[in-house]
Amino acid sequence: MPEAELPCDDGNDRLREAHLKNGQAETTALFAPYFALAGLSAALLVAWSMAEHGRIAHIVLWLAAVSAIYWWRYRKAIEAGTSAGSRSARAQSEWRPVLEAVGLAAIWSSLPVYAFANHPAGVQVVIAGAMGALIIAAIALSAVPAASMAWISTMTLALCVAYWFGSPSIDPALAITIIGFAAIAIVGVARLTRWTYAQLRDMAKVRTQAESVRLLLREYEHRGVGWLWQVDHENRVVYISSRMTSLLGRSTSQLIGHSLPASLGGNSALGRTLLARQPFANLEMELRTRRGARWISLAGDPIIDMAGQFQGFRGVGSDITEVRKTQERLTNLANMDVLSGLPNRGRVRQLLGEALSTAQATNVPCAIMFLDLDGFKPVNDTFGHPKGDAVLKGVAQRLVKEVGASGHVGRMGGDEFAIVIRDAQGRKTIENLAARLIESVARPYHIDKVEIRIGVSIGCAYGPIDGQSVDDLIQKADMALYQAKGQGRGTCCYFNDDMRSVAEHKLKLEQDLSNAISAGQLRLLYQPLINASDQALVGFEALIRWHHPTRGIVPPNDFIPLAEETGLIMQLGDWVIQEACRAASTWPEHISVAVNLSARQLVMPALPATVSAALSKYRVQANRLELEVTETVFLDDSEGSLDVLKRLRGLGVGIALDDFGTGYSSLGYLNKAVFHKLKIDGSFVREAATNKETVAIIQSIVQLAKSFRMTITAEGVETADDFTRMRDLGCNQIQGYLFGRPMDFDRASELVHGIQSKMTA
Secondary structure, rough: HHHHHHHHHHHHHHHHHHHHHHHHHHHHHHHHHHHHHHHHHHHHHHHHHHOOOOHHEEEHHHHHHHHHHHHHHHHHHHHHHHHOOOOOOOOOOHHHHHHHHHHHHHHHHHHHHHHHHHOOHHHHHHHHHHHHHHHHHHHHOOOHHHHHHHHHHHHHHHHHHHHHHHHOOOOOOHHHHHHHHHHHHHHHHHHHHHHHHHHHHHHHHHHHHHHHHHHHHHHHHHOOOOOEEEEEOEEEEEOHHHHHHHHHHHHHHOOOOOOOHHHHOOOOOHHHHHHHOOOEEEEEEEEEEOOOOEEEEEEEEEOOOOOOOEEEEEEEEEEOOHHHHHHHHHHHHHOOOOOOOOHHHHHHHHHHHHHHHHHHHHHOOOOEEEEEEEOOOOHHHHHHHHHHHHHHHHHHHHHHHHHHHHHHEEEEEEEEEEEEOOOOOHHHHHHHHHHHHHHHHHHOEEEEEEEEEEEEEEEEEEEEHHHHHHHHHHHHHHHHHHHHHHHOHHHHHOOOHHHHHHHHHHHHHHHHHHHHOOOOEEEEEEEEEOOOOOOEEEEEEEEEEEOOOOOEOOHHHHHHHHHHHOOHHHHHHHHHHHHHHHHHHHOOOOEEEEOOOOOHHHHHHHHHHHHHHHHHHHHHOOEEEEEOOHHHHHHOOOOHHHHHHHHHHHHHOOEEEEEEEEOOOHHHHHHHHOEEEEEEEEEHHHHHOHHEEEEEEHHHHHHHHHHHHOOEEOOOOHHHHHHHHHHHHOOOEOOOOOOOOOHHHHHHHHHHHHHHHEEEE
């Protein structure tokens, strides 16, 4: 046992020993009148039988001594029993009861033993019977086994001595009877003594435990952990701690005898719980006190007596006001968006669930509006995250101001917000609110002398009209938002069944696309790339096509964005790189192949390893592979994308910036030593025939590219005039229908080998 526990165990042992001694004293006092009466009665009987043949003076003196000692012993026993457990009780030696028993037995038996031989057999029988009766009287000393056995032993020894020396002619039958009687008495009394002592020991143990519990409860109250209470079978207060009376601002007398539920403000939950007469715990209730509202927690157990009758309740209580406040603060933090101070995604779902339940019960529709900021990502890239956060806070304030008390505004994360409208009966009201929100968010934000402009797109769904569950409504509002973004942004769309059809079509297309690669439905077509100076074939651009078994040819504009949304673009892009390298491995070394990369692919750090593995597998030189990206790759994770592009350039592959001039972020990245080629978008090529400003733009692009030692490729060349114009403006390479439409691998190989044959001839 650990040393730290020993003092506590020693204390319990001492306490248990004290309770045992008190129990012995109380039991001895209880039997003291019986013991004194038995001793004095036996003494009078013996004295009367000895009076005829004995000396009266000796008998009177002996009676006086016996009476005096029994009276003294009786008074001491009563005093000890009365003071047991009190502070006035004196500690006594364990041997004192034994010595008292031996002394008392010796004094009582002194005259009978001494005069036994001088009396006739009839008197001897009386003496023996009296002493046998006193042996049984040892029951009165059973609380102290040692004293009881000392009394029995002394009286038995005295009787044996009397017979041994005083009556050699005693009848053997009588002797056996007396000895047998004494033996039975001794055994019986001894067993009773042991049983009594065991009972006292158990009682002492129970008292010790009760004392420990009492001390613990006192400590519980003293340290302010909680308070104690007890009620009777009619729920009237029997006991209540002073700490609780202080909390209620009333005296103990004002509570004792009164109903506990009524005293605690008429709490019905407590009343029902007490009437159930079952154990309970963590019953929380609010009290109105002089110090304001307080929260308490109660626990209790029913009191059942030995007859199985219900006698009331006893239990504990505690003030949990601070705990409740802490829980409320934690709940608020868990439900609040830290940046904006608005409800977060989880809380928005709760609010929508409550609004939907009310709508289903009252037939008054609710609404959920999803808002996505337009043009917010460039704000972080251009001005930094602190200003971006300031914009988000400004948006939150404007949304709350416009919505007012008609709904709850929450932030779903990033640049997405949501609004829960409890009463959406008037569709026109919701439409007007959406228009105000769009107009409010579009107003400029002035942050640190910088003017920032963004917009917002909104998708809306009504419950329970558009959905019977929170998830369903959120999905429908998200569909509407997706359509609003697709309509040019800065608009609000409301869910309808057509969107459901589009969503189902999109889901089916996604499922088909996931199986397209393994099913061999994807193909690469190759469009020729021509040298502008001599019209020689220098390479191909690989363009993916999907041959669906039932839909036919699915345009790239339909499934490429879908692949980007679902993450299938990674698997799709890896297949394109592998297939393009396989094709290039069958063509002469001067023929290159270009592959388009998605912005989603560039966020994958493993892309350079995938490209390197494909080049090694098909033994294609790195400079024969070109990877084309658009300006959109720099709108999101520009630093991460640039790092991947640099690693790809380090492999030796070419990096081309496609559709140059259609965006706004390209110029800042031309000096990063990443791109080796610029591809002028076909819209510039077509407009150059009629627009002098477009010609000037192309000239500027060519000059810019040459300053960075980049190759210039003109896309969308469809006429001879377009070719001549682009060549004269300084373009190095030409791509377009004039020199060939996208063709399959076999046709491209025939073109390559046909030209090769002509060159050989």
